Amino acid sequence: MFIPVTLQLLDGFWESLKVFLLTLAFSLPLGLIVCFGSMSKFSPLKALIKCFVWVIRGTPLMLQLIIIFYGPGLLFDLPAMPRFTATIVAFAINYACYFSEIYRGGIESIAKGQYEAGQVLGLTKGQIFFKIVLPQVIKRIMAPMSNEVITLVKDTSLARIISVYEIIWAGESFIKKGLLWPLFYTGAFYLLFNGGLTLLFGYIEKKLNYYRG
């Protein structure tokens, strides 16, 4: 029984993994855009983005999933997005908001003198940001980012609220056949995967330790 269960769970884990990877792929850059918005000198935009981030961070991801999947149909009579797409949209927006706050903390921690040193050398704003500020920000935000990414791994299980198949669903489906242990077994997948991520982040942090500051 062990092998078929494992195979079935792997199948479910692959779905979880897709949610995880696609969410990261979209939310990491989107978070930077949200972050710029929340730091904008144009105060209406800044207020709007800050309010948006507040709403997204202040409400459960599960609720956001439901609203994004059912909302367009209920409110505007629009056809619903495919379940998987809705999941990625909700996750990407949610995580972008969390990442944006981490980015903002990192960016604001960089001393003004770093910008000014770039400015007096005649560098452009983009050059200053990407060559001077961002590399230092990345090092500083590694710890909170790794926390957030590990939370994301576990959050993927929320996708089932709008009936997206993932590993916990796969594990639960065995209960009907009288098997309880596959559900607990799913925990091993999370643990292993997060263990790998922890090692990866540890490795990156070590790599970035070639300088201080």
Add this chain to the structure above:
Amino acid sequence: MALLEVKNIKKSFGKTEVLKGVSFTLEKGQVLAIIGSSGSGKTTLLRSLNFLETPDEGEILVGGKQLFSAGVKYTDDQVRENRLHFGLVFQNFNLFPHYNVLENITLAPNLLNIASPEENKVTAMHLLEQVGLADRANAYPYQLSGGQQQRVAIARAWAMHPEVLCFDEPTSALDPELTGEVLRVIKGLKGEDRTMIVVTHEMDFAKSVADVIIYMADGVIEEMGTPEEVFDHPKSEKTRAFLQGFHESY
């Protein structure tokens, strides 16, 4: 014709008027030392020359070309180009901690395509030799003493070949035993048509290296002249009091 012309620069922060009309000219190859008590506006003046602050009034000309005139709107690109005429060495170095010494110096020349990366590297190594740090090219800023960091910062500023290089109290953040090495490097840069403005509290240094001294007080140039004129025969009572106070406290 003067290389640098500064005309009637005024700058306020809120209600505080920090620069109340500063005018002076500087010839090519001259070294100007600016002295003055804390809060007199020395840093604000240097920052204005480097377009880190925008004066409320006045003009800045380099080589007869008007770079700044108050009231005119300049685009980011124009400001950036204007900055290339000037360099600034900060009190607290502001090296880029994630780049090694060589990369700190070559970053801007490479990004702005001053020359090929190979040539920029050769130039940078040459500058490092001049500041006595060729053997530390691969070190990171945190591995250097304050004096060494400041010497790298000087090389970094010089690598962009600014027409006027400004120093804002380059030794104020250093332990006393490290000031000498930095002052020697600045002294060594004198000549070869290098025009410099040094804000400093090191009176002996100012006396020995500067062609012109400006004493600033309360946002105006209280006195300007050769080192002999300002230090030995100050015309203004304020200057005399300031120099007197200095002798007593140092």
